[in-house]
Amino acid sequence: MSTASAAVGPRPGPRRTGRLRHPGRPAAPACTFATSAVGAGTYALPSPASTGSITPDRSRGLACGQGGLLGGCLGxxxxxxxxxxxxxxxxxxxxxxxxVLYALDALR
Structure with a gap:
């Protein structure tokens, strides 16, 4: 049986050395999809039982989404x-x- 030095053989992968480059990335799209599915279900389930429209304000939702994307990139x-x-x-x-803006809006 021969003894090999540390320089011989394959290098350990990033998981073995604890140096993951972006460990949270694969979970982010899955969490975003799950959150979107739950949100869509929140509006789909009570819709037949209600008399008025319960649909979200799409333009406000798109503006918030764009603001979140811009804020994430800027941050x-x-x-x-x-x-x-x-x-x-x-x-x-x-x-x-x-x-403060939300509180002022609620007081009006």
Whole structure:
């Protein structure tokens, strides 16, 4: 039986060395599809029993989807370039401003 050095033979794969490049990517489309299916079912099930229209506002939904896509792309580009404290402050400010807008809209 011969002893082989560490340099001989196949290199261990990324899963064995713990260096996965993008571990969360395969789950994202599946989760998005599952969320969309549940959302479609939410509107499809009560539809026959209701008297009025319960369909979502499609233009608002598309605008929110585009905003989410743009925000995700922008965040992915800014994250390596900005300090974490600044990003947290920016996200917190945006979330607070959105909450204030929702509260003002609810009070009208």
């Amino acid at each position: 992915a580009r800014l994250q390596p370039r900005l300090p974490e404290v600044l990003l947290r402050l920016l996200l917190g400010t945006l979330a607070t401003a959105l909450g």
